[in-house]
Amino acid sequence: MNTLFLYTMSGLALFAIGLHGLIRSSHLLRKILAANLMSSGVFLIMIVGACGTDQVMIDPVPHAMVLTGIVVSVSTTAVALVLVCLVQETTNRALLWQKRKRGQGGRTDA
Amino acid sequence: MMDVMGFFDIVLALALPWLGWRLLASSDLFRAVVLFISLGLLMSLTWVRLQAPDVALAEAAIGAGLTGALFLSALRRLERLSESERRLEHAGKREEDETIPPEKRRRAKPVAYVLSLFLLVVFVLLLGWSLGQTPGAKGGLGPAVAGQMGQSGVQSQVTAVLLNFRGYDTLLEMMVLFLAALGVWSLTRVRQTQQGEVPGPVLATLVRLLVPLMIIVAGYLVWIGSSRAGGAFQGGAVLAAAGVLLLLANVTVVRQVPAGLLRWALVLGPLLFLLTAVACMGGGGNLLEYPGQSAGVWILFIESATAVSIGVTLAALYAGGRPPAPSAPEKDNEEGPGSGVDKGGKA
Numbered sequence: 001m002n003t004l005f006l007y008t009m010s011g012l013a014l015f016a017i018g019l020h021g022l023i024r025s026s027h028l029l030r031k032i033l034a035a036n037l038m039s040s041g042v043f044l045i046m047i048v049g050a051c052g053t054d055q056v057m058i059d060p061v062p063h064a065m066v067l068t069g070i071v072v073s074v075s076t077t078a079v080a081l082v083l084v085c086l087v088q089e090t091t092n093r094a095l096l097w098q099k100r101k102r103g104q105g106g107r108t109d110a
Numbered sequence: 111m112m113d114v115m116g117f118f119d120i121v122l123a124l125a126l127p128w129l130g131w132r133l134l135a136s137s138d139l140f141r142a143v144v145l146f147i148s149l150g151l152l153m154s155l156t157w158v159r160l161q162a163p164d165v166a167l168a169e170a171a172i173g174a175g176l177t178g179a180l181f182l183s184a185l186r187r188l189e190r191l192s193e194s195e196r197r198l199e200h201a202g203k204r205e206e207d208e209t210i211p212p213e214k215r216r217r218a219k220p221v222a223y224v225l226s227l228f229l230l231v232v233f234v235l236l237l238g239w240s241l242g243q244t245p246g247a248k249g250g251l252g253p254a255v256a257g258q259m260g261q262s263g264v265q266s267q268v269t270a271v272l273l274n275f276r277g278y279d280t281l282l283e284m285m286v287l288f289l290a291a292l293g294v295w296s297l298t299r300v301r302q303t304q305q306g307e308v309p310g311p312v313l314a315t316l317v318r319l320l321v322p323l324m325i326i327v328a329g330y331l332v333w334i335g336s337s338r339a340g341g342a343f344q345g346g347a348v349l350a351a352a353g354v355l356l357l358l359a360n361v362t363v364v365r366q367v368p369a370g371l372l373r374w375a376l377v378l379g380p381l382l383f384l385l386t387a388v389a390c391m392g393g394g395g396n397l398l399e400y401p402g403q404s405a406g407v408w409i410l411f412i413e414s415a416t417a418v419s420i421g422v423t424l425a426a427l428y429a430g431g432r433p434p435a436p437s438a439p440e441k442d443n444e445e446g447p448g449s450g451v452d453k454g455g456k457a
Contacts, residue, residue: 003116006123007160008241013127016234021134023226029139029184033146036177037130040153044126045241047160050250059250060267063162064276067268068283070168071343071420074177075290078427081184082294085430088191 004048011044028084028094032077039073115159122156143181150174163339164268167331171347176424179354183428263405265337272341273409277398281387284380284416291376291423295432309359317359324352332417336406342413346420353425369433376426379419383412 014037021034043066050062088094129152133145150173157166255267255275262270272280309317328348335341356364386408387398395401400408 003119003123006120007156009238010123010126012234012238012241014130015237016230017127017130017134019233020227020230023230025134027139029181029188030134030142033142033181034134036146037134037149040126040130040149040173043165044153044156047157047162047165050162050252051160057252057256058161058267059252060255060271061251061276063165063268064271064279066162066165067168067272067341067343068279070165070173071283072286074172074180074424075287075427077177078180078430079290079293079297081180082297082430085184085187085191086297088188093192094188 004051007048008045011041011048013041014038014044015041026095028087028096029081031096032080032084035080036073036077039069043069119159122152122159125152126156139185143178143185146181147174147178150178164266164341164344167339167344168347171344171351172424176347176350176354176428179428183430187430261405263400263403263407263409264335266335266339266341268339269335269341269409269413273412274398274400274405277387280416281380281383281398284383284419287420287423288376288380291426294427294430298431300429300431300434313359317355317361321352321355324348324355328352328417328421332413333410335413336410342417343420345413345417347424349417349421350424350428353421354428357425357429372422372426372433375422376419379416379423382415386412 018034018037018039018041021037022031025031025034046062046066050059084094126149129145129149133142133149136142136145150169154166154170154174157163157169255271258275259265259267259270262274264270264274328345330345331340331348332342332345333340335345390399390401391397393401
């Protein structure tokens with residue numbers, strides 16, 4: 001029971017770190033990594049919820065849902081990565097914020 | 111023994127957020143991706159500890175392996191794109207600049223940073239609180255699934271849920287995967303490979319040894335999925351890994367796969383799944399309500415078709431674009447995923 005609580009906290013922390021990274025990091029690739037971290041945290045919490053103890057059996061439905069989730073997250077990641085490559089191709093950088101140095105001006109639409 | 115596993119659990123549960131933090135804080139993107147892959151492998155260990163072997167297999171193959179490969183190839187593409195620009199600017203300077211900003215902004219606007227951190231902590235605490243408030247139904251749907259296992263046609267509970275009880279989930283998931291492939295194909299075209307990029311002897315031998323083995327493993331995973339951990343997604347992922355390996359090795363067979371065959375392989379799984387689902391309605395049943403005692407056969411049929419399509423789709427996602435135009439010289443094609451299917455047919 002104690003271990004399950006520990007894993008729940010771990011999933012919560014992963015989600016929080018991912019959310020923080022999603023908001024704070026400027027490079028788009030790192031934003032996608034952060035979104036993946038968030039989904040990992042959610043999966044962890046779901047599987048902990050499905051975990052059986054001595055008298056309760058394992059719930060296979062969340063397992064199936066997490067399996068589905070893993071495949072969906074790899075699909076979205078693939079599309080997002082292609083979009084990042086396109087952003088870099090058109091704006092020359094894969095950043096949401098542009099550096100203010102070297103007189104390159106304001107923000108890019110990324 | 112129990113203490114050792116308990117200690118292992120503690121280390122694992124602490125290592126996951128720590129790795130996550132490290133990978134987002136690292137200034138080097140390549141290092142971040144490598145840390146992400148190791149995080150995926152640790153996640154897969156966690157799934158084993160949490161008695162979810164199906165998820166562990168999928169995480170190791172898809173979550174860590176294929177997603178990592180996707181990130182690495184995207185990183186390489188980004189670097190190749192910025193190379194020409196970097197030559198114009200100061201060499202090597204830009205890379206540093208673009209990865210450091212978080213820290214710089216942090217110092218520049220401490221108020222905003224503290225505020226965002228505060229909001230984040232409040233949000234997470236609220237989330238944790240609501241998690242604690244969630245009424246925990248003992249065992250959830252476990253007893254319900256166990257009660258219906260006799261009619262599912264398979265012995266593995268997860269496979270029964272995936273392809274029988276909640277088959278529409280998996281059907282829609284296949285469509286999402288298909289849509290992702292369509293999206294990638296409509297956005298870009300596969301870059302022409304550099305001429306004369308011949309794999310070294312080690313990679314060539316490794317591919318020759320590993321690819322047939324991987325195809326056998328994929329088939330085994332699909333077959334065993336009816337009674338143990340495994341199934342279409344794990345098998346398809348291994349097939350995709352074989353495709354990625356073939357793409358990396360730049361094998362000649364890979365480039366000669368006709369684009370038409372590739373398209374059919376992409377469509378095969380979703381199409382057969384959809385047709386089966388609709389055909390089930392023909393007998394007076396509901397969508398995906400397999401008639402009579404034949405559920406096991408139908409599930410195996412769908413799983414085989416979807417495994418092939420999942421493998422081809424994931425490998426096509428790795429290739430990162432639609433195959434070059436038919437008018438392009440044949441030797442320049444870089445669409446390898448289909449070859450995994452070809453070899454699968456022979457094996």
